[in-house]
Amino acid sequence: MILAALAEAPLHGYGIVRAIRGRSEGILKLGEGQLYPILHRLEEEGTVRGDWEMQEGKPPRKVYSLTQSGSAKLVKRHREWKAFSEAVGNVFEPKKSEAQGNA
Amino acid sequence: MLDYTNWYLVELERRLRGVHRSDELITETKVHLEERTDELLRKGFDRITASRMAIADFGDPAALVWSAKHRAFPSRNAAIGWSIVVGLLLVSWMPASFMQTFGLGRYEEAVNYLLGPFIALVLTLFFVARYRVWFAVWAMGVALSVSLVATLFGAATGTPLNVPGSGQTTFVAYSAMPAQLKVRERWLNKSEGEIANLTALLKNAKAGKPGAWDALVGPKEPYFSPAQYERYGYGAQILPSDMSERWPNIWIRLGATTFGPWGMSGYYFRHDAIAAWKKLGDAYLAGVRAHQADVEEEIAILRNPPEVGFVNRFAFVAMGIFSLTLMLGLPMLLMNAIVLAIGGLIRRGRLLVWRKSIA
Numbered sequence A: 001m002i003l004a005a006l007a008e009a010p011l012h013g014y015g016i017v018r019a020i021r022g023r024s025e026g027i028l029k030l031g032e033g034q035l036y037p038i039l040h041r042l043e044e045e046g047t048v049r050g051d052w053e054m055q056e057g058k059p060p061r062k063v064y065s066l067t068q069s070g071s072a073k074l075v076k077r078h079r080e081w082k083a084f085s086e087a088v089g090n091v092f093e094p095k096k097s098e099a100q101g102n103a
Numbered sequence B: 001m002l003d004y005t006n007w008y009l010v011e012l013e014r015r016l017r018g019v020h021r022s023d024e025l026i027t028e029t030k031v032h033l034e035e036r037t038d039e040l041l042r043k044g045f046d047r048i049t050a051s052r053m054a055i056a057d058f059g060d061p062a063a064l065v066w067s068a069k070h071r072a073f074p075s076r077n078a079a080i081g082w083s084i085v086v087g088l089l090l091v092s093w094m095p096a097s098f099m100q101t102f103g104l105g106r107y108e109e110a111v112n113y114l115l116g117p118f119i120a121l122v123l124t125l126f127f128v129a130r131y132r133v134w135f136a137v138w139a140m141g142v143a144l145s146v147s148l149v150a151t152l153f154g155a156a157t158g159t160p161l162n163v164p165g166s167g168q169t170t171f172v173a174y175s176a177m178p179a180q181l182k183v184r185e186r187w188l189n190k191s192e193g194e195i196a197n198l199t200a201l202l203k204n205a206k207a208g209k210p211g212a213w214d215a216l217v218g219p220k221e222p223y224f225s226p227a228q229y230e231r232y233g234y235g236a237q238i239l240p241s242d243m244s245e246r247w248p249n250i251w252i253r254l255g256a257t258t259f260g261p262w263g264m265s266g267y268y269f270r271h272d273a274i275a276a277w278k279k280l281g282d283a284y285l286a287g288v289r290a291h292q293a294d295v296e297e298e299i300a301i302l303r304n305p306p307e308v309g310f311v312n313r314f315a316f317v318a319m320g321i322f323s324l325t326l327m328l329g330l331p332m333l334l335m336n337a338i339v340l341a342i343g344g345l346i347r348r349g350r351l352l353v354w355r356k357s358i359a
Helices: A002-008 A013-023 A032-045 A068-092 A096-102 B004-015 B022-042 B047-058 B061-069 B076-091 B093-101 B106-131 B134-157 B168-175 B177-188 B192-206 B212-217 B226-246 B250-258 B265-280 B282-290 B292-303 B310-351
Strands: A028-030 A048-055 A058-066 B352-354
Touching (some): A002 A032, A002 A048, A002 A058, A002 A068, A013 A058, A013 B022, A028 A032, A032 A058, A032 B047, A058 A068, A058 B022, B022 B047, B022 B061
């Protein structure tokens, strides 16, 4: 989800929280404090890149963006999630033909 | 007015002291809390409420600190990599043991033994650097200090340390390395008279005189004295162990040298095996007779003893340090791996908080 949030544009930590909250229409909420250690790990792994951005009259903030390997990882994860969610969806809402076949 | 944000940051800073990249975490937390508070202010909340809500959303500082401290083992790849390192540590002694068993570098065993730990150490340091497993550095440091003290103590006093417990043999053997060198030197510098005596015994044995083999390698054990056992404990076994390297039964030899990857427990096993072989009587003597050439070779070595030079001395001490580091560090590393792996799972479980049921 963090990678997906960064796919459209580089964001800082709170920006990521807002993006996920906004896109999920408030259903999903990140454990905000847990976000930063994860971002640091992703940075050390080379999945994301962090650049400090200076702000006038405020402390600098770190803006994260996806690296090439991060983008590849996102595509892979997205594919996995799609397959999983489709499978779960099919269990809850079986296709008509299958439902008739079983009946 | 009570400044909750500032209080939170001070508390966080206190708890994050010494944690990797704590400065960055604090700065990012500060920016985060300020932005969230501003957003809530814009929505009409008063400052105190907004500040408290921002902190509540950010979460317990203890959870963040735990996460920051244990974040080095989160990914599956890192877990697999770390497991491989631990596995390599476990088997690192095996090649050295086999090399020694088959007689490679017989009088350079220190170098052989160094190979495994050296590879393991390089790999460990690589993973420590790659995944920032700082706890592992601490564990290695503690283990290294203990082993260094033990080795230096052994070197200074020539007395093996007797530490009760399962690791006793290994600990004693390695801490006694310099003492073993002394025994070896003493043995290799045996007087001409002693060597002549052994040669005579061998001659008698070859001639088939009753009791000659027994006198040479049997119950009297001419290679080391009870006094040496008293003085040097298991360290004294190094010498007779070398002498009994050429056991006729290859499986016992393998068992002796590979039994327990930490090496020296093999000598303990060997000691028991010697006692058992003595009881076997004829079978034992027959085995030794079959390896007459080896016994002759040993005596030839006695006549022309190899040098125990500085490099070998250094290697023995280094071997003691490395092996004890691994011996003591390994359980800590394993515990570290388990704790971090569990931590990773817990953290993943806590990452998502369902605000309301989707159903």
